[in-house]
Structure formats: structure tokens, C-alpha cells
Amino acid sequence: MSQATAPSISTARVGATAQQQGSEFTPLLRKVRGQGLLERRKGWYARMISVNLLALAAVVTGFVLAGDTWWTLLLAVPLAVLSARTAYVGHDAGHAQIAVGRRANRAIGLLHGNLLLGMSYAWWNDKHNRHHANPNHIEKDPDVGAGALVWTAEQAAVRRGFARWVTRHQAWLFFPMLLLEGIALKVSSVQDLRRQPVRERAVEGALLALHMAGYAALLLTCLPVGKAVAFALLHQALFGLHLGMAFAPNHKGMDMPDPAGERWGHLRRQVLTSRNVRGGPVTDWFLGGLNYQIEHHLFPNMPRPHLRLVQPLVRDHCRDLGLPYAETGLLDSYRQGLRHMHTVGGAARPE
Numbered sequence: 294m295s296q297a298t299a300p301s302i303s304t305a306r307v308g309a310t311a312q313q314q315g316s317e318f319t320p321l322l323r324k325v326r327g328q329g330l331l332e333r334r335k336g337w338y339a340r341m342i343s344v345n346l347l348a349l350a351a352v353v354t355g356f357v358l359a360g361d362t363w364w365t366l367l368l369a370v371p372l373a374v375l376s377a378r379t380a381y382v383g384h385d386a387g388h389a390q391i392a393v394g395r396r397a398n399r400a401i402g403l404l405h406g407n408l409l410l411g412m413s414y415a416w417w418n419d420k421h422n423r424h425h426a427n428p429n430h431i432e433k434d435p436d437v438g439a440g441a442l443v444w445t446a447e448q449a450a451v452r453r454g455f456a457r458w459v460t461r462h463q464a465w466l467f468f469p470m471l472l473l474e475g476i477a478l479k480v481s482s483v484q485d486l487r488r489q490p491v492r493e494r495a496v497e498g499a500l501l502a503l504h505m506a507g508y509a510a511l512l513l514t515c516l517p518v519g520k521a522v523a524f525a526l527l528h529q530a531l532f533g534l535h536l537g538m539a540f541a542p543n544h545k546g547m548d549m550p551d552p553a554g555e556r557w558g559h560l561r562r563q564v565l566t567s568r569n570v571r572g573g574p575v576t577d578w579f580l581g582g583l584n585y586q587i588e589h590h591l592f593p594n595m596p597r598p599h600l601r602l603v604q605p606l607v608r609d610h611c612r613d614l615g616l617p618y619a620e621t622g623l624l625d626s627y628r629q630g631l632r633h634m635h636t637v638g639g640a641a642r643p644e
Contacts, residue, residue: 318560318591321610325592330603334596338382338391342401345378349409357515365516366524373531376475379405380412380536381581381597387418388593407500411508413482415489415497425593429549429566437549441470442634445549449640457641464635467541474533539579542570542626543586546633547619563590564611568629569604569620576623577601587618 325331352372359365385391386402399414406414420435427433431445439448442463452460459466482501486494512521548565550557557565570576570584577584585600588607595603611618621629 317558317614321560321591321606324606325595325603328606330599331592331595333391333393334598335392337596337598338385342382345375345382349375349379353511356511359515361516361520363520365520366527369524369528369531372528373535376410376528376532377535377539378581379409381539381583383410383412383414383417384421384581385597387414387421390594390596403496403500407482407497408504410478411482411501411504412478413485413497413501415493416482416485419485425590427550428563428590429544429547430552431549432552436544442467443637444545444633446637446640449637452641460638460641463638464631467631467634468534468537471534471537471541472530474537475529475531476533478533478536479529538627539581539583541630542568542580542623543583544568545630560591560614561616563587564607564616564618566590567619568626569618570623570626571620572623580623584623587620 349372352368352375356365356368356372359368382391383402383406386398386405389395389398391401392398402414402418406412406417424434424436429437431437437444441459443449443452443460449460486498486501489497508525512524515521516524544566547568550562550566564587567586567590569587570580572580572584582597582600583589585604588595588600588603591607592600592603608618
């Protein structure tokens with residue numbers, strides 16, 4: 294059963310006892326394991342990573358050859374797209390989708406996150422794993438904590454000053470604010486170094502510094518300062534926008550568990566708070582497989598190419614349980630998320 298709107302909490306709870314919720318996921322997990330869908334796809338990832346690295350090298354080569362001209366700024370577009378693909382690899386490594394061993398996944402994550410993007414693998418993993426454990430939980434999910442944007446009327450009601458103005462208009466400001474996300478990720482990564490253990494901090498910090506030094510050296514060697522700054526700003530803005538467009542459809546406007554209410558089992562906790570985006574190979578590529586958000590949340594260590602294969606099993610299982618399965622088009626997913634943000638922002642608007 295698919296739908297374009299978010300399911301209601303009351304509907305999802307009908308007929309579900311704590312004991313039933315605890316057993317709902319087990320038959321699905323058994324079936325998925327039986328079909329080998331949790332087994333690693335090392336060859337697929339090796340090819341995908343190789344192609345992405347070669348494409349990055351080609352863009353950098355083009356950047357060097359183009360030299361001092363404003364036309365060089367056009368290369369910020371493919372570089373931003375490939376940077377998002379690099380982030381998707383780091384995301385998959387963080388979920389142990391690529392290799393079996395923790396060290397191998399960490400090495401891949403450090404290469405793609407810290408060295409190539411200047412984004413801390415440890416910071417992202419800590420934040421993202423807390424999100425996966427309790428998606429859309431206002432007290433436990435860092436992605437719905439009050440920040441530049443808010444996600445509940447209670448958060449909006451206490452905003453003051455300029456933050457209150459932003460909250461009033463946050464639906465309109467959402468996509469423009471994503472242009473700052475690429476820089477915000479780097480700032481948060483550096484700030485998080487203080488939290489990390491000494492040995493981890495040394496490795497992460499060194500790779501972040503190496504990225505920043507290499508990035509600056511590349512730009513300033515090929516371009517004068519003004520053009521170099523313009524290229525960096527354009528690249529980071531488009532990178533942040535691309536990542537935001539991939540993550541925005543997944544949970545915004547979906548159910549948010551009541552911290553004082555009934556505790557959901559794993560299946561309901563992940564399905565009711567997540568939204569899938571319909572599409573084909575282009576959508577899969579553009580969103581890095583995150584369009585199968587329900588399946589990804591149910592099986593976070595499942596290799597990306599298996600998510601589309603497990604989708605029919607998950608959809609049928611939800612149908613058999615009478616559990617809403619939210620799925621819509623990409624544009625409608627943005628519409629739903631923005632509508633939720635606009636509604637929440639109403640608590641900060643004058644009566």
C-alpha cells in the first residue's frame with residue numbers, strides 16, 4: 294500500500310500491542326536474510342568508487358587546464374555533483390554497507406569524508422547513528438532539534454528576535470539556506486574534534502587539515518584570489534544544496550513519536566517516520582539510494598544496490614500488517630516537507 298501523504302499515528306497504532314510490535318520485524322528480517330540481501334556487494338562498490346574517483350580526477354584536471362578564466366567556474370557544477378556522490382560513499386561506509394570489517398569501512402569513510410570533502414567521518418557517524426536509532430523523536434533525534442530551523446510548534450513558539458522571523462518564513466527560506474550547508478558541515482566537523490578521543494582526533498584533524506590545505510592550494514595555484522573565492526563559494530553552495538535535496542524528502546512532515554506515549558517497535562519506528570521517493574535509475578543515482586528511505590532505515594547496513602530489491606518485500610509486509618507505507622514523487626516530497634515547515638512556523642507568526 295502506498296500513499297502520498299504522511300500516515301497518522303492513531304491509524305498506525307490500531308491493534309498493535311507491545312508484544313505484537315516486537316515480533317513484527319522478525320519475519321521480514323528472516324526472509325531478507327534468506328534471500329541474501331544483507332550480503333556485501335564489494336564488486337559493485339569497487340566499480341562505483343573507482344568511477345567516482347576517476348570522474349573527480351577528470352574535473353580537477355579540467356580545472357588545472359582551464360586556468361585563469363571565469364569559465365572555470367562552470368566546473369563547480371560537476372564538482373558539486375561528484376562531491377555529493379563522494380558523501381554518499383562516506384554515508385554507506387558509516388553504515389558498514391561496503392566492507393565487513395569496521396577498519397575497512399572507517400578507512401573508506403575517512404578517505405571520502407575527511408580527505409576528499411573536509412567533513413568529519415566521526416562527527417557524521419555519531420550524529421547520523423543517533424538519528425537512525427530514534428528518527429523524528431524530538432528528544433533523541435539530532436536532526437529535529439531546534440536549530441536554524443524548527444520542526445514542532447513548541448519549538449517555534451519560544452523563538453525570539455531574528456530567529457523568530459526566520460521561523461515564520463522557514464518554508465520559503467529552506468532551499469536558500471541549503472546553500473550554506475556545505476560550509477556548515479565543515480564548521481561542525483572542526484568543532485566536533487574537541488569531543489573526539491585523542492587518537493581519533495589526531496587522525497581526523499590531520500585529514501581535515503590536509504583537505505583544506507590541498508583545496509586552497511589547488512584553487513590559488515590555478516586562479517587569482519577573487520576567482521578562487523568565487524569558485525569555492527559556488528562549489529560549496531551547490532554541494533550543500535544537492536545534499537539537502539537528497540536528505541530533505543526523507544522524514545520532514547512524517548510522524549513524530551510522542552516522547553510520553555507508546556514506545557514503537559523497530560518496524561513501526563522506522564516505517565512511520567520515513568518516506569520513500571518514487572523514481573527510476575536517475576532518481577536512485579541523484580539521491581544516492583536514499584529514496585528507499587524506509588528500507589534503508591529498516592536495514593541500515595544493507596548494500597545500496599539491494600534496497601530496490603528489498604522494497605517489494607517491505608511493501609508487502611507493511612500491507613499485510615495494515616501499516617501505512619509512505620511513498621510519493623520527488624517534487625511532492627518537497628511539497629509535503631515545506632508544508633510541514635510552514636505549518637510549524639505558524640506558531641511564530643502573529644495571530
